[in-house]
Amino acid sequence: MTAVTDMSFTKPIPAYLAQRYMGWRATTFQENRGWYRRLAEEGQRPRAMVISCCDSRVHVISIFGADQGEFFIHRNIANLVPPYEPDGDRHGTSATVEYAVTALRVAHVIVLGHSRCGGVQGCYSMCSGDAPELEEKTSFVGRWMDILRPAYETLPxxxxxxxLTALEHEAVRVSLRNLMTFPFVRExxxxxxxxxHGLFNDIAEGSLWTLDPPTGAFQPV
Amino acid sequence: MTAVTDMSFTKPIPAYLAQRYMGWRATTFQENRGWYRRLAEEGQRPRAMVISCCDSRVHVISIFGADQGEFFIHRNIANLVPPYEPDGDRHGTSATVEYAVTALRVAHVIVLGHSRCGGVQGCYSMCSGDAPELEEKTSFVGRWMDILRPAYETLPxxxxxxxLTALEHEAVRVSLRNLMTFPFVRExxxxxxxxxHGLFNDIAEGSLWTLDPPTGAFQPV
Amino acid sequence: MTAVTDMSFTKPIPAYLAQRYMGWRATTFQENRGWYRRLAEEGQRPRAMVISCCDSRVHVISIFGADQGEFFIHRNIANLVPPYEPDGDRHGTSATVEYAVTALRVAHVIVLGHSRCGGVQGCYSMCSGDAPELEEKTSFVGRWMDILRPAYETLPxxxxxxxLTALEHEAVRVSLRNLMTFPFVRExxxxxxxxxHGLFNDIAEGSLWTLDPPTGAFQPV
Amino acid sequence: MTAVTDMSFTKPIPAYLAQRYMGWRATTFQENRGWYRRLAEEGQRPRAMVISCCDSRVHVISIFGADQGEFFIHRNIANLVPPYEPDGDRHGTSATVEYAVTALRVAHVIVLGHSRCGGVQGCYSMCSGDAPELEEKTSFVGRWMDILRPAYETLPxxxxxxxLTALEHEAVRVSLRNLMTFPFVRExxxxxxxxxHGLFNDIAEGSLWTLDPPTGAFQPV
Structure with a gap:
């Protein structure tokens, strides 16, 4: 740590977060340090991968009472998985799926959609012609939501x-279908x-819906 | 929702997760339903974005005692941010940064690295010639870790x-530098x-390190 | 601001407070100015209202690690809420409850009592005949503590x-019951x-007690 | 504590607050327990009383780096003090002033105003005829803001x-003048x-202004 690398465009951690961390360290960590040390030394062995949205209102950890080591979690805009495209370019989401399935060998991959999704709303506006800025080549959100674009045509x-709810549901189905295009997933x-597994969380109601395999509809858990 | 879409390659939610959800719904959700409803109706207003690894042992929610609505969270392999490349292709991570900074206008972006990172380990093996399979064009993990490849040459x-620890630290610094290549971030x-902000979590020790802006070194919080 | 209004009965801020403010401004404010600016421009959206005592030893902010924007806080003598009396007179506490519930629509109202409360001690002395000066019409503290007077008769x-502890506990219960006499609270x-929610803080022990709804007793958190 | 008092209209403390309290207890409390115990046993001896608004964005504790025992704090809507009226009715704010000055014998009373005050905005709307609902006899906020009403006529x-800013400044001056109508304050x-002392906090700028005694204007600290 002797080399100096100027990172002066950054700031130290805000004090309110430092204080909260101190609280965690003095309580939760102390209570579980034996287990956490084993997790560090022996490596993680998560049972499931969860793909959810970045939205601050989607709390997979809390909803499933998950503790450290249980879920390998990928979060992106609108919980989308693109189709298999091994073209040598960067595919961050595909890398998470590859790592979870081939290296960690998780037993479950869960795609968790949610209501009031800003990304899905953006896709809807874009497809209905109300958000031309998302059509720009330079719009990262627009190009990412292109994954969901074909589903817009199928809306009732x-x-x-x-x-909108139908499109949020489609975001889960599209991701699940795309997952099956990865050879290592299919195998x-x-x-x-x-x-x-497909799940859907209604934020206002606190309800959870599970994708029914034969019909593809979402049913209350 | 009457249309039938065969999703029979999926399964219903595993029972152990359904049971945990029921517990959350009967407790945490009941205690907070007024607030969660408001978050749904009025939209999220997270104060910070956190970019962390998918690793199941990294619990940003727990460490910072965060509740629903506080953090917009993106998780990918090795908490990496690629450089700004508005080429019209899909860039999932760039989309999350764009949404957080321009739509949600978060006040903080925190890159949270961690010890024992499988992604960083893979990058190290690849760069030192011990993992030729990661050099394959078809390796999503390998192509994703290319973001960190230049840092390998700078290791002590x-x-x-x-x-390895130095490379894990570099994963945070590289992401922070790449964040600054996005015009809307820099502005x-x-x-x-x-x-x-740059942070680093040692999983075994439960310790948190903050990136010191003038020196670029990590110091205990 | 050119008009002159003689306020020469006041003094400028004491130097020790000016110095502390300078410290806050150079540190906490600098770390959080983006967020504080947004809070100013977009308005507050506190999740909870806390009603606590003015006592300098009761630190709700600290105990709950609260940062700016989280709690709408009313502090008065002995954390009392009077009953609903829309008689056109001034009711400062009722105004805070009205504003929190109808304008801010907080999700929680927390009445936080505490040990060694001077106001409750005064009420006890007054009711037991040891503080005739508090019975005077001109005693603001005495007339304010009349809210708690009926509870004295119920003491074990x-x-x-x-x-005394029982009366401090009663101050929390009386306030909660009075809150329910406000139509907008009840609705x-x-x-x-x-x-x-009812809470009680023992200052010497640093302990926190939560009011158990079925029994009305205080239990350790 | 054997008696049962049904308080079933209340709820236990929300879990996220219980967790934060646990963090405080394991850190801040542990570090200071000797001092806190003395404060409990010997009683508080605060140096100053602060009268501020309930607004969640006004953090007097943080701005002045105050720890337990330093400030006796009263918070109400718009940091108002009514004039001295010893009529035998309840006057919650007057009770806090009486207790601070005559029982605790504080050395300073600080009235801390702030920008973007919802209470002052309400008063302004009411006085300009835009908020007839605040003129209702049943409006607690309206009747409370009547304290500030005369100042509306003096606005530039x-x-x-x-x-609006001038009226926020007036809220501080009116309270200070009303304080002087209390005989024990004047003496x-x-x-x-x-x-x-009069102070004013601009939330967006993080700036603090002190009331200049000879001119009555607010000047930057």
Whole structure:
């Protein structure tokens, strides 16, 4: 640590977070230090991978009472998985799936959608012509939401709220279908060592819906 | 929701997760339903974005005692941010940064690295010639870790454990530097409306280290 | 600001406070200025209202690690809420409750009592005939503590220390019951958008007690 | 504690606050338990009373780096003090002033105003005829803001933002003048054992302004 690397465009941790960390360290960490040390020394062995949205209101850890070591969690805009494209370019989401399934050999991959999703709302506005800025080549959000674009055409003829929810549901289904385009995912699913699951969290109601395999509809847990 | 879409390659939610969800719903959700409803109706207003690893042992929510609505969280392999490349391709991580900074206008972006990172270990093995499979064009993890590859050349001449930790530290610094290549990040930082922070979590020790801006070294919080 | 208004009965800020403010401004404010500016421009959205005593030893901010924007805080003598009396007179405490519940729509109202409360001690002395000066019409403290006077009759037959603690506990219960006499509080509680909570802080022990809803007793957190 | 008092309209403390309290207890309390115990056993001896707004963005504790035992703090809507009225009715704010000055014998009373005050905004709207609901006899906020009503007539002929700031400044001056109508305040001020101070906090700028005694204007600290 002797080399000096000027990072003066950054700032130290805000004090309120430092204080909260001190509280965690004095309580939760102390209570679990034996287990955490083992997790560090022996490596993680998570049972499931969860793919959820970055949205601050989606709390997979809390909803599932998860503790350190339980879930390998990837969070991106609108919980989307792109199709398999081994073209040598960077694919951050595909890298997480590859690592979870081939290196960690998780038993479950769960795609967790949610209501009031800003990313899905943006996709909807873009597809209905109300957000031309998202059509720009330079819009990272727009280009990312292109993954969901084909689903817009399949939306039911209904009021906007219904169509938005339908598109949020589609974000889960599209990701699950795209997961199956990865050869290592398909092989593990077919070998019975991996199962895929679709879930949907309604934030206002605190309700959780599970994707029904035969019908593809979401049903209350 | 009457249309049928065969999703029979998926499974319903595992029972142990359904049971945990029921526990959350009967307790935490009941205690906070007024607040969660408001968050749903009025939208999120997270104060900070956190970019962390998918690793199941990294618990940013727990360490910072965060509740719903506080943090916009992106998690990927090795908490990496690629440089700004508005080429019209999909860039999932760049989309999360764009959304957090321009739409949500978060006040802080925190890059949280951690010890024993499998992604960084893979990068190290790849760069030292011990993991030819990661050099394959079809390796998503390998191509993703290319973001960190240049940092390998800067590692100190030391034992492997020291060099690995140094590379884990570099993953935080590289991401922070790449964040500054995004025009909207740089503008917000220069306007004083956004601050960037580097943190590092040692899993075994439960310790948290903050990046010291003048020296670029990590110091205990 | 050119008009002159003689305020020469006042003094400028004491130097020791000016110096501390300079410290805050150079540190905490600098670290958080983006967030504080947003709070100023977009308005506050506190999750909870806390009603506590003015006592200098009661530190709700510190105990709950609260930062700017989190709690709407009313502090008065003995954390008392009077009953609903819309008679057109000034009711400062009722105004704070009205503003928190109807304008800010907080999700929680927390009444935080504490040990060694001078106001409760005064009420006890007054009711036991030892403080005739508090019975005077001109005693603001006495007339304010009249809110708690009926509870004195319900105290257990025990030693004084026990009876004082019981009266401090009653101050929390009386306030919570009086809160329910406000129509807008009752409606929000019944609609599930607001929850009421009773807490008690023992200053010497640093302990926190939560009011158990079915029994009305205080139990350690 | 054997008696049962049904308080089932309340709820236990929310878990996120219980967790934060645990963190405080394991850190700040442990570090200071000797001092806190003395404060409990020997009683508080605060140097100053602060009268500030309930607004969640006004952090007197933080701004002045105050620890337990330093400030006796009263917080109400718009940091107002009514005039001396010993009519035998409840006057919560007057009770806090009486207790601080006559029982605790504080050396300073500080009235701390702030920008973007919702209470002052309400008063402004009410006085300009835009908020008839605040004129209702049943409006606690309206009747409380009547304390400030006379100051509306003295506002400069200027744009609304300027007039609002002027009214926020007046809230401090009115409270200070009303403090002097309390005989025990005036006597202590004239005896030199108590000093009164006016301060104003601009939330967005993090700036603090002190009331200049000869001119009555606010000047940067």
């Amino acid at each position: 003829d209904a009021d906007e709220a219904t169509r 593990a699913v077919e070998a019975g060592t991996l199962t895929l | 001449d030391a034992d492997e454990a020291t060099r 917000a930082v220069e306007a004083g409306t956004l601050t960037l | 037959d025990a030693d004084e220390a026990t009876r 929000a509680v019944e609609a599930g958008t607001l929850t009421l | 002929d200027a744009d609304e933002a300027t007039r 202590a001020v004239e005896a030199g054992t108590l000093t009164l």
